[in-house]
Amino acid sequence: MSKNVMIVGVGGQGTLLTSRIIGKSALSEGYDVKISEVHGMAQRGGSVVTFVRYGEKVSEPVVEEGVADIIIAFERLEALRYSHFLKEGGVIVVNDARIDPMTVVTGAREYPEDIIENLKKTYSVYAIDGQALAKELGNSKVLNSVVLGYASRHLGLKKETVEETVKTTVPPKTIDLNLKAFNVGYDY
Amino acid sequence: MKEKMIMLGNEAIARGAYEAGVELSSAYPGTPSTEISEALCKYEDVYTEWAPNEKVAVEVAFGASVSGKRALACMKHVGLNVASDPLYTFAYTGVNGGAVIVVADDPGLASSQNEQDTRMVARSAHVPVLEPSDSQEAKDFTVLGFELSEKYDTPVILRTTTKLAHSQSVVELCERTLKPAVPYERNLRKYVMMPASAIGRHVFVEDRENRLAKDAETLSINRVEKGDNKIGFITSGIAYQYVKEVCPEASVLKLGLVNPLPKKLIEDFVSSVETCYVFEELEPVIEEQVKSWGLKVLGKELFTKQGEYSANLLKKVLYGKTDEVYKKVDVPNRPPILCPGCPHRSVFSVLKKLKIHAAGDIGCYTLGAVAPLDVIDTTVCMGASISTLHGMEKASGKEFIKNWVAVIGDSTFLHTGINSLIGAVYNKSTGTVIILDNRTTGMTGHQEHSATGKTLKGEETYAIDLAGLCKSVGVQRVLEIDAFDVETLEKEIKASVVGDELTVIIAKAPCALLKGQKFPNRCEIDQSTCKKCKMCLKIGCPAISMRDGVISIDETMCNGCGLCKNYCKFGAIGVVKR
Numbered sequence: 001m002s003k004n005v006m007i008v009g010v011g012g013q014g015t016l017l018t019s020r021i022i023g024k025s026a027l028s029e030g031y032d033v034k035i036s037e038v039h040g041m042a043q044r045g046g047s048v049v050t051f052v053r054y055g056e057k058v059s060e061p062v063v064e065e066g067v068a069d070i071i072i073a074f075e076r077l078e079a080l081r082y083s084h085f086l087k088e089g090g091v092i093v094v095n096d097a098r099i100d101p102m103t104v105v106t107g108a109r110e111y112p113e114d115i116i117e118n119l120k121k122t123y124s125v126y127a128i129d130g131q132a133l134a135k136e137l138g139n140s141k142v143l144n145s146v147v148l149g150y151a152s153r154h155l156g157l158k159k160e161t162v163e164e165t166v167k168t169t170v171p172p173k174t175i176d177l178n179l180k181a182f183n184v185g186y187d188y
Numbered sequence: 189m190k191e192k193m194i195m196l197g198n199e200a201i202a203r204g205a206y207e208a209g210v211e212l213s214s215a216y217p218g219t220p221s222t223e224i225s226e227a228l229c230k231y232e233d234v235y236t237e238w239a240p241n242e243k244v245a246v247e248v249a250f251g252a253s254v255s256g257k258r259a260l261a262c263m264k265h266v267g268l269n270v271a272s273d274p275l276y277t278f279a280y281t282g283v284n285g286g287a288v289i290v291v292a293d294d295p296g297l298a299s300s301q302n303e304q305d306t307r308m309v310a311r312s313a314h315v316p317v318l319e320p321s322d323s324q325e326a327k328d329f330t331v332l333g334f335e336l337s338e339k340y341d342t343p344v345i346l347r348t349t350t351k352l353a354h355s356q357s358v359v360e361l362c363e364r365t366l367k368p369a370v371p372y373e374r375n376l377r378k379y380v381m382m383p384a385s386a387i388g389r390h391v392f393v394e395d396r397e398n399r400l401a402k403d404a405e406t407l408s409i410n411r412v413e414k415g416d417n418k419i420g421f422i423t424s425g426i427a428y429q430y431v432k433e434v435c436p437e438a439s440v441l442k443l444g445l446v447n448p449l450p451k452k453l454i455e456d457f458v459s460s461v462e463t464c465y466v467f468e469e470l471e472p473v474i475e476e477q478v479k480s481w482g483l484k485v486l487g488k489e490l491f492t493k494q495g496e497y498s499a500n501l502l503k504k505v506l507y508g509k510t511d512e513v514y515k516k517v518d519v520p521n522r523p524p525i526l527c528p529g530c531p532h533r534s535v536f537s538v539l540k541k542l543k544i545h546a547a548g549d550i551g552c553y554t555l556g557a558v559a560p561l562d563v564i565d566t567t568v569c570m571g572a573s574i575s576t577l578h579g580m581e582k583a584s585g586k587e588f589i590k591n592w593v594a595v596i597g598d599s600t601f602l603h604t605g606i607n608s609l610i611g612a613v614y615n616k617s618t619g620t621v622i623i624l625d626n627r628t629t630g631m632t633g634h635q636e637h638s639a640t641g642k643t644l645k646g647e648e649t650y651a652i653d654l655a656g657l658c659k660s661v662g663v664q665r666v667l668e669i670d671a672f673d674v675e676t677l678e679k680e681i682k683a684s685v686v687g688d689e690l691t692v693i694i695a696k697a698p699c700a701l702l703k704g705q706k707f708p709n710r711c712e713i714d715q716s717t718c719k720k721c722k723m724c725l726k727i728g729c730p731a732i733s734m735r736d737g738v739i740s741i742d743e744t745m746c747n748g749c750g751l752c753k754n755y756c757k758f759g760a761i762g763v764v765k766r
Contacts (some may be wrong), residue, residue, distance in 0.1 A: 011524065023356060027194050034322075035194065035356040038298065039219055039633065044552060045730050046524035059436075060429040061322075061355035064500045066511030077519060084514040100733040101522035105725055106560050109520035111735075122514065140744060 001031075001156050002055025004063040008082045009074030010099050011043040014144045017169070018072065019050040021148060025157050025165040026054035034061035047078060047101075072151045074130075074144075075099050076115040083119060092123050093151040095130040095143070126150065133184050142181035145170075149185025159186065190360040197352040200323035200359050201262075201290055202227035204330025206234055209366040211257035211285070214239045214248035216603065217632035218264030219299035220353035221292035225262055226635075229644045233364070238635060238644045241570070241603045242267035246274040249287050253343075254379060256369035257285040258334050265293045265306050266569060270604065275343070276313045277381050280389040282341035282396075284370050286334035289315075290346045295469045296496035298350050299631070301550065301569060303494065305471040306347050310447050314393050316400055317345045317447040318409070319425040323357040325409075329444060332409065338370075340396050347446070349469060351426045351496060401448035409444025412457055420461030422454065422474060422485065426497075427467050433499040434506065449477055458483045465490070469497050526555050528731040529700035529707070529747040531671035532624050535595070537727045537751060538677045539563040544591050544685065546622075547580070549573040549605065551597035552631040553624050560728040564595065571596070571604030577619040578612040586618060590686050593620040598654065599629035599637040606657065612690060613662040620684040621692045623654060624671070626699040634702060658692045665689050671697035674754050700747060709748030709763045711741050717760035724752040724761065 005022060009015045016037055023035040031054040038048050051063040065085050071092045073079030079094040086092070094116060103109040112118075119125045128150045134143040145166060152162050163182060170178045195203065201224050205213065213236045215225040229236040239245035242263040252259035263271060268291045275289070294300040310317045318333055320326040326348065333344040377385045404410055420439040421431045424446050431440060441457040443449070458464045458478070466475040466487040475487035490505050491497070500510040526533045536556040539546055540563050548554055548564035549572060557564035566576055573594035581589045596605045601623050612619065629635040636642040641651035658666045665684070669676050677695065684691040698705060711731075713724075718739055724732050731745035732752060741752070741761075753761040 010522065012527075020356070023194055027192070027358065033194055033356070033358060036351060037196070037354045037356070039223070039354050044524040044527060044555065044631075045522075047522035058357070059432040060426075060499055061351060061357065062498065064498055064511070065516075066500075066513050077522070080517055081519045081522075084512065084516045086514060087511070088513050099730075100735075101520050102525050102559070102728060102730065103520040103522070105728070105730070105733050107725075108559070112519060 003053070003069045003156050004067050005052040005155065006049060006063050006068050006071045006082060006085055007052070008047070008049045008071060008078040010078065011046045011048045013048070013074045015048050015050050015074060018144050018148055019052045021162065021165050021169050022052045022155060023054070024169065025162045026052070028165065029157055029161055031055055032058045034058045036061040047081060049082060070151065070154050072147065074147060077101070077111065079119060080112065080115050083123060086123060090123065091126060091154055092119060093126045093128070093147070093154065094119070095147045096127050097131060128185065128188055130185070133188070134181060137177065137181055137184065139177060142178055145178040145181035146185040149182035150188050152186060190362065192358055192360055194356045195323045195359045196223055196354060196356050197320070197323050197326045197348055198223035198354070199227040200326040201330050201346065201348070203359065203361065204327035205260045205288070206231045207327070207362050207364050208331040208334045209258055209364060210234055210260050210334070212249065212252040213237070213260040213262065214245040215262035216240070216242045216245055216267055217629050217635040218267050218292070219632055220294060220348070220350040221262050221264045221290060222632045222635065223353070224290060225644060236644050238637060240638055242271035243273060246271040246278065246289060249289065250274060250278050250281070253283040253285045253287040254372065255284070256372050258367065259285060259287050260290065262290040263292070264300065265291055265304050266300060266302065267291070268306055268309055270570070272309060272313070275315065278343045279313045279315050280381055280386055280393055281379050283337050283343060284372060286337035287343040288330060288333040288337060288346055289343055290348065292348045292350070292353050293470065294350050296350060301567065303470060305473060306345065307446055307473040308471055310345050310347070311473065314397050315343055315345050315447070316340070316445060317347050318444060319347050319446045320352060320444070321425055321428045321442070322352070323355070323359045325444070326352065327359055329409070340400055342396060347425070349426055397448050401450065404445050404448060404450040405453050407445055407450070410450050410453060411442050412453070413440040413442060415439040417460060418462045420457060420464040421467050422457065422464065422478065423467040424474070425469070427469055430497055430499045430502050431467055434502045443474070446474065449474065451481060454478055455481065455483060458485060467491060467497070467502070523558065524555060525728060525730055526552065527700050528729055528745045529749040531626055531695065531697035531699070532556060533561070533727060533729065534672050534674060534697070534749070534751050535622060535624060535677060535695045536561045536563045537755065538674050538681060539593065542678065542681060544593055544681065547573045547576040547592065547594045549596040549600050551600055553595060553597060556595070560726050570600050571608050574605055574608035574612055574621050577621070578608065578615065578617045581617055581619055582615065589619055593622050593681065593685060595622045595624055597630065598623060598625040598627065598639055601654070602638050602652065606661070609658065609663070609692070610661050617690050618688050619690060620681065621690070623692060623694045625654060625694050625696045628699050628702055630699045634699065654694055663690055663692050665691040666694070667691065668694045668696060671695040672749060672751065674751070700749070707747035708766055710743060710746040710766055711748055711750060711752055712762055712764050713740055714760045714762060717758055719758050719760070721757065723755045723757065727751060727755060
């Protein structure tokens with residue numbers, strides 16, 4: 001088994017932590033793992049993409065156009081932006097949220113309509129309203145765990161492995177809530 | 189079995205330094221090198237510090253090395269320009285305890301002002317360069333760097349690139365091995381680089397490089413991976429991974445030491461394959477040397493000098509196509525922006541209103557150059573804002589700068605901005621300098637500096653008083669203003685730019701992302717009062733957006749700084765409790 005995973009979103013949405021959880025989980029299942037992250041200026045509210053690759057042996061740390069097995073998107077427009085990275089039969093798991101980029105705020109561009117419906121015409125798309133589910137759990141910060149839970153059935157990793165990594169990665173006080181959020185996503 | 193972890197390239201370098209028994213590390217933050225110091229400072233038995241700039245960091249490492257201990261200095265590529273003065277002569281003195289200088293290049297410009305190649309600097313300084321290809325090598329090469337440093341009596345550069353520094357891969361951990369300190373002995377001919385000594389050391393430097401080039405022929409990190417003899421690659425660093433991804437069957441000469449080069453090894457390799465490519469990001473450093481030996485290789489005639497390489501780039505050149513299945517969609521760009529509640533936005537909104545140009549500097553605030561703020565006109569390097577403004581005034585007169593200011597962050601000011609300010613005072617400038625004092629080194633992820641009152645290790649220390657510092661170098665008019673007090677800012681900036689004395693305005697407010705801050709309020713738009721004039725959209729706050737004709741403020745993103753309220757003529761924006 002080998003997987004090329006992309007986690008895309010807007011700087012500040014926690015894509016880095018999600019990629020680290022997936023990477024650590026793959027490592028504990030005995031795979032070779034590489035993760036590529038974005039730091040520095042690009043993080044400031046910009047479009048952010050991180051890559052996780054795992055399998056018997058991984059060379060480059062980057063997932064390139066045409067080879068992604070799964071894109072986990074924390075925002076609709078970002079799902080659309082990177083959709084061409086998918087290989088044939090790849091899937092998109094998208095958190096149904098809209099964050100306007102400055103090009104839209106200033107009126108230079110329009111935010112595309114019906115992104116998810118349009119993506120569905122070409123790709124296998126799994127959409128989830130992570131904010132709403134996180135809010136129901138009483139903390140909007142567990143959005144990432146909800147989305148990760150929802151995406152985790154496409155990762156080729158055991159559910160228990162990912163759960164265990166969540167436990168050891170999130171702040172100790174938030175373990176129970178994050179696990180709950182993970183399961184809400186997983187069962188969605 | 190050894191413990192295995194996934195580590196960032198930068199964390200692995202820190203681990204390598206720790207295992208090699210490093211005693212001291214000095215660095216200035218800079219993407220993509222910052223996390224080395226942040227990881228190393230967690231090892232209690234290593235002394236680590238933030239230096240005010242990279243020149244200081246290398247000099248501190250020099251001192252530690254002379255005293256007999258292993259020392260590390262870390263910086264980004266442009267930081268090496270600042271540190272090149274000590275570097276070039278450190279190459280002459282050589283070391284006592286081993287010294288490794290980590291320099292992180294940024295092909296692709298993830299967070300930099302240029303794409304310079306550190307190997308070029310290293311060649312002209314005659315310093316050996318190691319280049320790892322993954323985190324395991326990042327750790328191993330750091331350890332090796334100290335060994336080579338001591339064996340050949342030279343500082344060693346460990347060169348990384350963004351993809352290596354910011355990628356994680358599996359690393360096997362070892363224990364820390366402490367080397368006994370090398371005894372210090374006074375040695376004028378080695379450590380005092382006056383002409384009489386330096387003449388002798390220059391001979392040594394050349395001989396050292398020749399010896400190392402000879403030994404590089406059999407150095408295990410320069411290895412041939414024998415494969416198909418039709419196609420061969422000479423490569424190093426992260427570029428090696430793309431070769432393995434695309435052509436796992438090809439013959440590869442993987443260079444771990446990229447300066448000096450092993451001539452015979454390369455000659456033998458080139459003659460063992462039908463077609464030989466040199467696959468290296470940025471400058472043709474390996475390629476030009478190999479070609480100068482009369483060998484036939486292909487390099488920059490096929491592969492760009494710009495940006496990061498990729499497997500698809502290689503596929504395109506070799507096979508004329510990539511793996512791409514689907515077409516790229518044209519979507520609105522999402523460039524990085526100042527965060528909600530950022531104090532820089534407040535200062536920039538005033539400059540924009542007053543139609544003032546800014547000579548800018550290096551930091552998050554460089555984002556003030558783009559829409560909708562559009563106030564920064566120049567950005568060159570650390571500390572350049574003040575000297576740029578000074579040069580304008582001296583060449584083109586007060587009339588030219590009457591609608592100009594210099595803007596510089598607190599950390600950047602202490603890095604090299606202070607030198608520019610001294611020059612401006614001494615040479616009777618009358619310009620206006622705004623220090624955007626957000627109490628941290630913001631863009632690289634909130635590192636302490638000499639005015640924050642904390643060390644890299646988190647210990648309390650003296651906090652330099654910026655206003656006092658400016659006064660002490662002779663600035664008579666120093667004003668400290670709350671960065672969110674737009675009224676006072678407007679009044680004082682207006683007066684300062686036309687005034688006849690140099691003014692420093694310190695605009696103070698902590699970075700909105702600094703830990704420990706409470707944001708009890710948020711802003712809200714009263715829809716019945718809102719006239720849709722879009723003035724609030726012009727400050728470029730990501731929390732404010734317009735959808736279906738309605739302007740609203742995102743509850744979770746807004747932290748209630750209230751800047752937008754100042755720009756609503758109709759009083760439609762209110763600050764409410766969360």
